[in-house]
Structures are given as C-alpha cells and as structure tokens.
Amino acid sequence: xxxxxxxxxxxxxxxxxxxxxxxxxxxxxxxxxxxxxxxxxxxxxxxxxxxxxxxxxxxxxxxxxxxxxxxxxxxxxxxxxxxxxxxxxxxxxxxxxxxxxxxxxxxxxxxxxxxxxxxxxxxxxxxxxxxxxxxxxxxxxxxxxxxxxxxxxxxxxxxxxxxxxxxxxxxxxxxxxxxxxxxxxxxxxxxxxxxxxxxxxxxxxxxxxxxxxxxxxxxxxxxxxxxxxxxxxxxxxxxxxxxxxxxxxxxxxxxxxxxxxxxxxxxxxxxxxxxxxxxxxxxxxxxxxxxxxxxxxxxxxxxxxxxxxx
Ligand SMILES: NC(=O)c1ccc[n+]([C@@H]2O[C@H](COP(=O)([O-])OP(=O)(O)OC[C@H]3O[C@@H](n4cnc5c(N)ncnc54)[C@H](OP(=O)(O)O)[C@@H]3O)[C@@H](O)[C@H]2O)c1
Numbered sequence: 001x002x003x004x005x006x007x008x009x010x011x012x013x014x015x016x017x018x019x020x021x022x023x024x025x026x027x028x029x030x031x032x033x034x035x036x037x038x039x040x041x042x043x044x045x046x047x048x049x050x051x052x053x054x055x056x057x058x059x060x061x062x063x064x065x066x067x068x069x070x071x072x073x074x075x076x077x078x079x080x081x082x083x084x085x086x087x088x089x090x091x092x093x094x095x096x097x098x099x100x101x102x103x104x105x106x107x108x109x110x111x112x113x114x115x116x117x118x119x120x121x122x123x124x125x126x127x128x129x130x131x132x133x134x135x136x137x138x139x140x141x142x143x144x145x146x147x148x149x150x151x152x153x154x155x156x157x158x159x160x161x162x163x164x165x166x167x168x169x170x171x172x173x174x175x176x177x178x179x180x181x182x183x184x185x186x187x188x189x190x191x192x193x194x195x196x197x198x199x200x201x202x203x204x205x206x207x208x209x210x211x212x213x214x215x216x217x218x219x220x221x222x223x224x225x226x227x228x229x230x231x232x233x234x235x236x237x238x239x240x241x242x243x244x245x246x247x248x249x250x251x252x253x254x255x256x257x258x259x260x261x262x263x264x265x266x267x268x269x270x271x272x273x274x275x276x277x278x279x280x281x282x283x284x285x286x287x288x289x290x291x292x293x294x295x296x297x298x299x300x301x302x303x304x305x306x307x308x309x310x
Contacts, residue, residue, distance in 0.1 A: 002272045004262050005283055008179035008255040009310040012267030014206065018048030018244035021267055025252055028053035031100050032251070033139075035059055035080065035132065036107030037066045037073070041152070044152035044156040044244035045104055049251075054102065059089055059135075073292035080107055080131025081117040083304060090138030094096055102251045105132040105186070106152040106279060110212045111175040120190060121166040121303070124175075128182035133300045148198040150250045153263065153287070155207075155278040162296055171198055175215070184287050187263050189300075191293035194261030201250040204265040208243035209233050224280075232280075236279045257310060263288055267278030 012021055012282050036042035037058035046056045050073065059078030066075040076092070079085040090227035108128045115123035121130065136149060143149070159180035162168075169178060186202055188194035208278040209226065221227045225234055248258060249267040262269045273282030286292060301307035 001285075002285065002288065003272060004112060004259055005272055006290065007268050007271065008045065008253075010249065010253060010255055010268045012211070012249060014238065014266040015242060015248075016245045016267050018238070018248045019051065019241065021245050021249045022048055022052040022252065024086070025275065026027040026053050027101075028032055030054045030102065031057065032102035032104065033057045033079070033100050033149065034104045034106055034151075035135070037104070038062075040212055041205050041208055041240050042104075042106040042241040044240040045106060046070060047174045048241070048244055048248055049102070057093075057100075060294045063268070066192045067092060071179055071221065078135075080127045080135070081123065083118065083131075083134050086130070086131060086134045086138060090111050090135060093139065094142055098142065099147075100135075100142050101140065101144050101147050102249060103136065103143070103149045104247050105136070105150065106211065106247065107131075108152065108154075108182075109215075110179045111215045111217065112178075113175065114169070114173040120168065122173075122178055124178040124182040125167060127183065127184035128179075128203065129189065130300055130304055132140060132186070134304045134306055136189075136193070137304070137306040140308050145197070146199060148251045149190070150247050151186040151190045151200070151202040153202040153204055154179075154183040155204045155265070155281045156180050158186040158273065158278050158284055158289045160274060161187070162292060167299070171308055187283070187287035187297055188289070188293040188296045190263070190291055191261045191288055193277055193309075195293065199256070199260050201256060201260065202263045202287075203246040204263070204270065204291055205243040205246055206265070207234075207236065207240040207279060208240055210240060210243075226275055261288070
C-alpha cells in the first residue's frame with residue numbers, strides 16, 4: 001500500500017506558493033472546479049488557477065460571500081451537506097455541455113459541535129466525504145480525458161482510520177475524531193478513484209490559520225501550538241498561498257503522471273509517516289489502503305445511492 005509513497009523530486013517544498021508551482025504553466029482553455037474556493041486555502045487556489053489562465057468554477061454554500069470574494073469567478077450555489085443540492089448543481093453543469101479538466105475537492109469543516117445532516121449522518125463525514133463522493137459521481141460525464149481530481153485531505157487523518165463499526169458516531173461524539181475520519185476518507189476516495197482509472201490524488205495542504213478553525217476556542221490555540229504567545233502563527237504554519245500550493249501541484253504536475261492515488265504534501269508525494277507529529281506529516285497506512293478504499297466506496301455508494309463509475 002505504500003509502494004507509490006515515494007518522493008517525485010518536484011523541486012518545490014513547504015514554502016512554495018501556488019504561484020511558484022504554476023509559474024510557466026498555461027492553463028488557458030482549461031476549466032477547473034474548486035469546492036470551498038472562496039475561503040482560506042481554496043480562495044488562494046482559485047486565484048492562482050485563474051492567474052494561470054484557467055476558467056474557475058466555484059460552487060458555494062454562501063454564493064453571495066463567494067461573489068464578494070471573487071467578483072470575476074463563476075459562482076454557483078452548492079451545499080455539500082444536501083445531496084439534492086449536489087444533484088441540482090451537477091445537473092445544471094452537465095446541461096451546459098462543458099467539461100472539467102481539474103476538480104479540487106477543497107471544501108471542509110473541522111472540529112464542529114455534533115451536527116447531523118440528511119438522514120442523521122455525522123456532519124464531517126457527510127460534508128467532507130459523502131458530499132464530494134456524490135459530486136464527483138454526478139460530474140463523471142463531464143470529466144475530460146485525463147482530468148485531475150484532487151481531494152484536500154489532512155494530516156488530521158493521523159487520529160483515526162474509518163470507524164467501520166460507527167461511521168456516524170452513534171456512540172460518544174468526538175469532534176477531532178470526526179474530522180480525522182473524514183480526512184482519512186478523503187485520502188481513500190482518491191485511492192479508489194485511481195483504481196477506477198481517474199487521475200486522482202489526495203493532498204495535505206499544511207497547517208494554515210483560516211476560518212476552518214472557527215469552532216476551536218481562541219484560548220486553545222496556544223495550547224494546541226497553533227500560535228505563539230504574541231498571537232502569530234506558530235513556526236511551521238504556512239500562509240494560505242503556500243497552503244494552496246500542493247493542491248495546484250497535484251492538479252497540474254507531469255511528475256504525477258502514472259502515480260494516481262498518491263497522497264501528497266509540500267508539493268511532492270508524501271512518504272510514509274515516521275512520527276505521530278501532524279506538523280511533520282507523511283501518510284499513515286490506513287489512508288492509502290486499497291482494500292479500505294474499496295470498502296469505503298461501497299459504503300458511500302450505499303449511503304448516497306450513487307455509483308456512477310461502474
Ligand atoms: N487550514 C488548515 O490548517 C488545514 C489543514 C489540513 C487540511 N485542511 C483542509 O483544507 C480544506 C480547506 O480548509 P480551509 O482551511 O481553507 O478552510 P475554510 O477557509 O473554512 O474553507 C472551507 C470552505 O469549505 C466550505 N464549506 C464548508 N461546508 C460546506 C458545505 N456544506 N457545502 C459547501 N461548502 C462548504 C466553506 O464555506 P463557508 O465559508 O460558507 O463556510 C469554505 O468555503 C479543508 O478540506 C480542510 O480540511 C486545512
């Protein structure tokens with residue numbers, strides 16, 4: 001399962017920005033879709049892809065906010081917690097007859113209070129994983145030959161494999177384990193899409209202070225090592241532009257040809273994790289296990305009623 005977790009030698013690193021990675025790459029005529037592309041890492045992803053010439057579509061839970069942030073982007077309403085919304089967005093897109101060259105599944109929530117969506121699904125699993133599972137399935141007819149699909153996962157996956165016996169936390173709820181499970185699911189989603197023939201990759205963007213942390217009380221940030229005593233981002237944290245770099249690298253680098261399913265960080269393929277330090281990163285075995293990926297696909301297909309790749 002770790003066979004392809006070997007560095008590709010990109011020459012980029014933790015401090016590279018999305019613009020560094022895209023320098024000299026012309027995405028004119030290409031169409032990209034970036035979920036969550038109007039906040040934090042996703043906003044920088046959208047801006048960098050646009051500067052490189054791509055037409056970027058931003059599906060947004062809050063379209064008015066997205067249009068304010070990105071007056072020139074193509075914004076549509078999409079709530080990943082609502083499979084009818086996913087169906088409607090995808091149907092409208094398919095009706096246009098356009099194709100997608102890049103799909104970046106960047107939207108996400110982290111460490112939220114216990115929240116149920118749809119038929120009682122745990123919200124991290126539903127939004128971060130099942131919503132994107134449904135979206136990519138629905139958009140399948142629009143994926144161009146060779147299209148890249150990038151799951152924005154996280155080293156948060158270190159904290160939990162998929163909880164096969166309690167996916168929706170019917171027992172005790174833990175917001176960090178809920179986030180961790182969903183991020184393992186993001187990585188496994190890429191592994192199985194690759195098995196199905198897609199150029200799919202998962203990325204850990206790094207640690208970046210963004211609105212994602214809004215559910216964690218500010219007083220805890222110092223204890224968690226996110227900020228220094230004077231309130232600055234801790235050493236090792238990235239800027240949002242650096243955080244966007246690995247996703248755009250995974251979406252465009254020719255070094256990843258033939259390496260579909262790889263989990264990436266710092267603009268290269270990640271190596272197996274040698275420590276539990278999430279800031280150091282790497283990938284744990286359960287996040288790239290093909291059997292788990294196939295099992296998760298089956299479970300997700302049953303839950304959503306969608307399996308449009310077979
Ligand atoms: N920041 C980090 O340190 C870090 C580290 C590792 C991984 N990541 C991953 O990176 C991705 C982006 O995070 P970020 O830090 O840029 O966070 P962010 O600024 O909060 O952006 C997340 C985006 O997801 C959107 N979203 C949330 N729920 C949604 C839903 N139901 N339907 C549609 N869109 C929804 C948000 O929309 P609203 O603005 O409307 O809420 C927002 O645009 C996430 O997947 C996160 O897990 C982040």
